[in-house]
Structures are given as C-alpha cells and as structure tokens.
Amino acid sequence: MSHLDEQExxxxxxxxxxxxxxxxxxxxLTGLIILIAVSIMGFIxxxxxxxxxxxxxxxxxxxxxxxxxxxxxDYLGRDILSQIINGARVSIAIGFAAASVSCFIGVGIxxxxxxxxxxxxxxxxxxxxxxxxxPTLLFAMVIVALFGSSVLSITVAIGAVSWASVARITRSEFxxxxxxxxxxxxxxxxxxxxxLIFLVILPNAAAPIxxxxxxxxxxxxxxxxxxxxxxxxxxxxVSWGQVIGANRTYILDAxxxxxxxxxxxxxxxxxxxxxxxxxxxxxNPKLRSx
Amino acid sequence: MKRHYLKALIISASLILTSLGISxxxxxKRGGTLIASMGSNPRHLNxxxxxxxxxxxxxxxxxxxxxxxxxxxxxxxxxxxxxxITDGGKTVRLNLVKDAVxxxxxxxxxxxxxxxxxxIQKNHPFKTMFGPVIAVExxxxxxxxxxxxxxxxxxxxxxxxxxxxxxxxxxxxxxxxPATHPQNSKNVVGSGPFKLVExxxxxxxxxxxxxxxxxxxxxxxxxxxxxxxxxxxxxxxxLENGELDFYAFENVARNVVRLKKNDKLEVTSKGYAAxxxxxxxxFNTKRGKTADVNVRKAIxxxxxxxxxxxxxxxxxxxxxxxxxxxxxPLYDPNVETYEINIEKANQILDDAGYKKGDDGMRFGLTVxxxxxxxxxxxxxxxxxxxxxxxxxxxxxxADFPTxxxxxxxxxxxxxxxxxxxxxDPVIGVHRTYQSSNIKKGVIxxxxxxxxxxxxxxxxxxxxxxxxxxxxxxxxxxxxxxxxDDLPVYWTNTLPYHTIYNKKVGxxxxxxxxxxxxxxxxxxxx
Numbered sequence: 001m002s003h004l005d006e007q008e009x010x011x012x013x014x015x016x017x018x019x020x021x022x023x024x025x026x027x028x029l030t031g032l033i034i035l036i037a038v039s040i041m042g043f044i045x046x047x048x049x050x051x052x053x054x055x056x057x058x059x060x061x062x063x064x065x066x067x068x069x070x071x072x073x074d075y076l077g078r079d080i081l082s083q084i085i086n087g088a089r090v091s092i093a094i095g096f097a098a099a100s101v102s103c104f105i106g107v108g109i110x111x112x113x114x115x116x117x118x119x120x121x122x123x124x125x126x127x128x129x130x131x132x133x134x135p136t137l138l139f140a141m142v143i144v145a146l147f148g149s150s151v152l153s154i155t156v157a158i159g160a161v162s163w164a165s166v167a168r169i170t171r172s173e174f175x176x177x178x179x180x181x182x183x184x185x186x187x188x189x190x191x192x193x194x195x196l197i198f199l200v201i202l203p204n205a206a207a208p209i210x211x212x213x214x215x216x217x218x219x220x221x222x223x224x225x226x227x228x229x230x231x232x233x234x235x236x237x238v239s240w241g242q243v244i245g246a247n248r249t250y251i252l253d254a255x256x257x258x259x260x261x262x263x264x265x266x267x268x269x270x271x272x273x274x275x276x277x278x279x280x281x282x283x284n285p286k287l288r289s290x
Numbered sequence: 291m292k293r294h295y296l297k298a299l300i301i302s303a304s305l306i307l308t309s310l311g312i313s314x315x316x317x318x319k320r321g322g323t324l325i326a327s328m329g330s331n332p333r334h335l336n337x338x339x340x341x342x343x344x345x346x347x348x349x350x351x352x353x354x355x356x357x358x359x360x361x362x363x364x365x366x367x368x369x370x371x372x373x374x375i376t377d378g379g380k381t382v383r384l385n386l387v388k389d390a391v392x393x394x395x396x397x398x399x400x401x402x403x404x405x406x407x408x409x410i411q412k413n414h415p416f417k418t419m420f421g422p423v424i425a426v427e428x429x430x431x432x433x434x435x436x437x438x439x440x441x442x443x444x445x446x447x448x449x450x451x452x453x454x455x456x457x458x459x460x461x462x463x464x465x466x467x468p469a470t471h472p473q474n475s476k477n478v479v480g481s482g483p484f485k486l487v488e489x490x491x492x493x494x495x496x497x498x499x500x501x502x503x504x505x506x507x508x509x510x511x512x513x514x515x516x517x518x519x520x521x522x523x524x525x526x527x528x529l530e531n532g533e534l535d536f537y538a539f540e541n542v543a544r545n546v547v548r549l550k551k552n553d554k555l556e557v558t559s560k561g562y563a564a565x566x567x568x569x570x571x572x573f574n575t576k577r578g579k580t581a582d583v584n585v586r587k588a589i590x591x592x593x594x595x596x597x598x599x600x601x602x603x604x605x606x607x608x609x610x611x612x613x614x615x616x617x618x619p620l621y622d623p624n625v626e627t628y629e630i631n632i633e634k635a636n637q638i639l640d641d642a643g644y645k646k647g648d649d650g651m652r653f654g655l656t657v658x659x660x661x662x663x664x665x666x667x668x669x670x671x672x673x674x675x676x677x678x679x680x681x682x683x684x685x686x687x688a689d690f691p692t693x694x695x696x697x698x699x700x701x702x703x704x705x706x707x708x709x710x711x712x713x714d715p716v717i718g719v720h721r722t723y724q725s726s727n728i729k730k731g732v733i734x735x736x737x738x739x740x741x742x743x744x745x746x747x748x749x750x751x752x753x754x755x756x757x758x759x760x761x762x763x764x765x766x767x768x769x770x771x772x773x774d775d776l777p778v779y780w781t782n783t784l785p786y787h788t789i790y791n792k793k794v795g796x797x798x799x800x801x802x803x804x805x806x807x808x809x810x811x812x813x814x815x
Binding site: 052054055056060075076077078145146147148149231234235236246249250 | 544601602662665666668669670672673674676677683684685686687688689
C-alpha cells in the first residue's frame, strides 16, 4: 500500500471535482434529468392532473387518445395516464425505500463481518451466502404471501432479499481499509469499535456502496413490478407494477394497458442505471484523473 | 323469452319424432374413448365421504345413485326403478333395480343402500341433506324404506348426482374408517356405468366401461380418460388443438370468450343450475357501519351488476338477484334489483346521518376476497364506493385459509365470495341465512351473522313443505325478505362453461354437469 493511496482514502469525500466528472458524462446527466423529471411528475404531477387513479372515469378499454384520455382506460375504466403519474410516486418511493432497507442490512452485516473477522465473519458471511443462493423472487413471494401484500411488506421483502451484494462489497472494503495506517492510528489513539466502523472506515468505503445502492433502486422497482405481475401488489396504492399486474390478463385484448406502465418502468430504471454508472465514474479515484 | 320459444320448439320436435317412431337414442354409437379433463386434483374418488366437484366427476361415473335428474329438474329412475312417497312425505320407499351388480359382480342389495346412507350421514360435510332421515328399513333385498322425522323435499335432489353414491357394504364396511379407506382411490368397487382402471393423483383418472351395468346397452363409451390439468392456459390450448375432447367447469371468462370463437368446439353454460355457484358481496351485519341496513342498501345501489357482468365477466356470466341460483325453478327474479343509482345511494347515506367529510368521504370500510379471481371485483368495489363517499381498503389475504379464518371469525366488513347452491336450497342456501347456523370458525356458515326470525320461520317451513307450489311461494317470500335485508348482495353466477369437441355427442348438460353419470355420452363417427 503506497503512501499516495492513503491520501486518496482520507480525502474520499464529495468534491467539486467529482461533481464535475459526473456532469461531464452525457449519459449520467441524461439519467439524472430523466429521474428528476419522473420524480417531479410523481410528486407534483397529481396537483395538475387531478383525475383520481382509482376513479372509473370512462368506458373500460378505451384505446389511447379516444375520448380525451391520452393513454386510454383499463379494465375498470380507470385513467391509465393518471395511474402512471400517481404510480411514479409509489414506484420510486418503493425503489428507494427497498434499496435503503437492503443497504441498511447489507452495510450492517458486511461492516461487522469485515471489521471483526474470525467466527463473527464466518457466521455473518454464511448467512449472507444463504441469502445469495436463495431464489430471490420466490423468497420475496413467500414473505409477501405470509404478511399480506401491503406497501410495507413488499418494501421489506424486496429489501430483505437483495442485501447480500451490498454486504459482500462492504465486507471486502472493510477488509482492505481496516489494515490501513490511518485506521490503525485511530485504533491506537483509543477509538471505540463502533467509532472505528462508522466514523473512520465507513466513510472511506462509501463509494462502491453508494454505486451498488443506486443500482439497487432500479432493481427494486423492477422487482416490485415482478411481484405485481404475479398478483402480489397492494391494491390500495397505484404503482406501475400494480397497473401491469391488474391488467396483465387483458394483455392480448388491450396491449396499451400494460405497455405504458412498462415503458415508464423501463425509462426510469434505465435512468437510474445511467446515474449509477455516472456515480461510479465520479467516485472512482482512478477514473477521476482522466 | 327466446329460450321458452326454443324449448317449446324442441318439445314439439321431439313429439313429432317419437310419433314417427324415431328415437334419439338411435344416434348414439357404442365405442370410442373420451379424453376429458378436470381442473383440480380429487383427494380420492369416493363421493360418499367427500364433497366437491373434483371427486364428483369420476365419482359419479364410478357410483350410481338411487335417482337421477333430467334437464328440466324432473327426477328420473336410476338405481331405484321407482319410488313412493307416503305418510305426508315422512316415508320414502325405493324399489331398486333387480339385477344390478357392483363392479365385483356382487348384487346391489337394499342393505347396501342403508349402509351407504348411514356412511354419508356420518362422514359427508353436508349434514342437512339426510338430517331428517332417522332410519332405513330393508324389508327385502330390493326395497329400502327411508323413515323421516319430518317431510323433507330436499331428499329427492340429495338422492341424485354425487350426493348419495351407493357403495358396497362388503367392501367399505370392513371395519376400516370409510373416510380414509384405501379403496377410495385404488381398486374402487362401484355401482356406476364405469369402473376404475387407474387413478394417479395429479395426473389422470382412467375409467373403463362396466359391461354388467344395470342399464342394458350403456354406457356408450368404451373408455374415459380424465386428465388432471390445473393450468387454465394449458387446458385451453389442449382443447383448441384437439388433445382434449371435453372440459367442464371452465370459469375463466377470458378463456370462455376465446374458445367460443373456435368452430371445432361447442361452448355452453348449460348444466350448472343445480351446482348453483353465485358470486356475492357479503356484509358483516353485526359489526360497524355495515350493521346498518341503510349502508348495505346504499352499497347495493352503488355497485353496478351490469358493469361486473360486462367488464369483469366479459358477458359470459348471468345476473343473480337473490341467494337462489337463477337456473333453479325456485328462483324469483321479481325482486328489488338495486339498479345502479349513485344519487339515491348518496341520499340514503345522507338521510341515515353519515355526513361527508371535507375530503368527500363519509367513512372507511375494508373488503376481502376469497380467491384471486375475485380480486377485480374487490378493486371495482373500491372504485365504485368512492362515488358515494365510502373509502374502501382492499385487504388481500395471504392464502385461502387466512381469508377463511378472517371471515369465519366475523372479522370483516365486506367480502367477496362464491357460494354453491348444491341443488336444493336446504343443502346450499339455508346455511347462509339461518340464525341457527351462525357458527364462529366455520366458513360458508352464516358468517354475515344475519338474524331475522321471520326468515328462520319461513326456511323452517319451506324445508318441510312437500307441495311444490306452496314451497315455491315460501321461497319467493324468503327471497323478497333477504333482498330487502341484504345480508349479502348477489351479483352474478360464476361463468361455468362446458367445452367439448363437436365429435362428442350427448355430453352431460343436465342440472348437475359432470357430477352426473355420463352413460349417454358417445363419440360421433
């Protein structure tokens, strides 16, 4: 480990330079703009487009554009445009919340495993591997089936099945960083273990974790759509997945009822991936100097 | 209207044909194999100790019943060549066919009838079917006399279909528990037109013509293969490409619509009048806001049956206005229909003192649903009741037992459900409305906890009334009262359809669908 590397680690905080790298990447910028636009649509859109997504406004299965409903109506005659606008809020919220849950679990387990090593690492990593080899969709289905399909249980289920990758990355970062001199110095000056884990090592391990979590947001949105497709969505809130799930049986008769929410998911998840990529570039010290 | 006209036409046509000496039976041909299918796996094949249509299909081919029903709800001789009802309906004498034998060649005797009935009384979940039967006398080998504690008109339907299968005493009376007898699924010794070749759970039931069947010349088919196909899409495709000849109890509206377009197939909703499945929205009449009949009426006015029939059932189900299936002769369509009327519904709630809040909502309720196909109904309820200021939370259950526990323990506001009539109202209708049947923890009892002494009295009387006209009048009165009290709001029949290849002749389109002997079915050459 060279002296220079240590300098880099200590300075691993957001800097003007990183923002510059991020914004200079067209793809990352496009992703960010789309994400902001979708969020604005979800959170502010309902104020301007006031049709209730649960209201039966017109004949069922009116095709897009007919009778003033831009994206048509679903099998109960509910406005699909309104469902997509209102669904954005829930889908994005579920995405971020589920990613936070898996980040929380993953970082916790990975940090302790990497920091303490020994039998604690053995146990925690065996648990992580157990979750890694579980078929995630099936496991999430079991959780939702057990606790009923509410937004909360769906979020927890998605978070609970996708934390393994975060845990592994956190652990490997911890394994590397805990040996560095500045950590040893902290230790020698009497820092407590928790202090070392969360205040000294974690901030320096943040970059790959942030990138991984950003990608998890996109994965969580698709995951929610997958659960909804199987009929495991909360019928009391509109999410894009829920719209697809409710209309999928009519996929041959009224394709547009599942196409538009599908496009919405595709665009949003793509945007999140682009942002994740941009973050990766910006936070990677080796790429930054390019 | 049209149907009556058609019926008259068929009757007159058949009169002309019989007068010319031409019989329909002439079309029937011996031989051939029918490849049929059923959508769920039977636990075993003995309908005497197991209810349900999955056991009923093979069970009704393996076991004969004392009587059978024609398409017009008229009882016909089957294992009993005739019967007499005397003593004001309290004595029923069955004269059995003389030369009938079980599949092992042992003659069917009146003692077997007695044994079968006692086994059913002890083991079958439908306790009201033979509740009033106190004794079975067997004066000789071919006569069984049923002694009843009270007149019991439901007995006729209960002696048909899959409900009173005659099982051999020398096989099932060997001391083992009939409910778990090994010969319920292997080496079944039956009395019906077909005998068992093989039952492979989850795969198929193979049946073969029983050559010594007591109706000479029948059945027409040599063999019947019943494939167990639980995936509706797989079934639909198999029917379309001719791998399957016959499927009954299709209830996925989308598939019915699709198969109707196929000109190699016949698709009909005929044959389910006695099975009698009704979709309904049940109310908790003892808890919270739904305890108020005004709230229930407002909800009924806000839910549009026509919309459910058209949008959710895609036009292949029938409207149901009361707790009795529209195919039953006891159905009375002349009741309040609660045509959609949002204004009136709002008015009722305003008058009853449920004022709208600032957000336009009056109060909140939950709606459950028993199984996934009813989820659109629940979502529709949420959308429809919003218009009258009722905020609905849809509560999806984790699985069927969870839902059954919630509803049977009366912890619900509204729930969508499908309930079966099972022939006579005494068997499948009374249970929902009699206050004596409020049984906590029992699903499909009176889970609404509906209590009306007048209804109790009418049902009590109608259950014993043997004069058909008087009985019909009693049930009409009953239907008017329950439609007014609304313990449940009935919307439609389940879109059960029978789908068969055009080469299949005379499929079971009577009142009991495949829960009846298919000894008349044949393959056209």
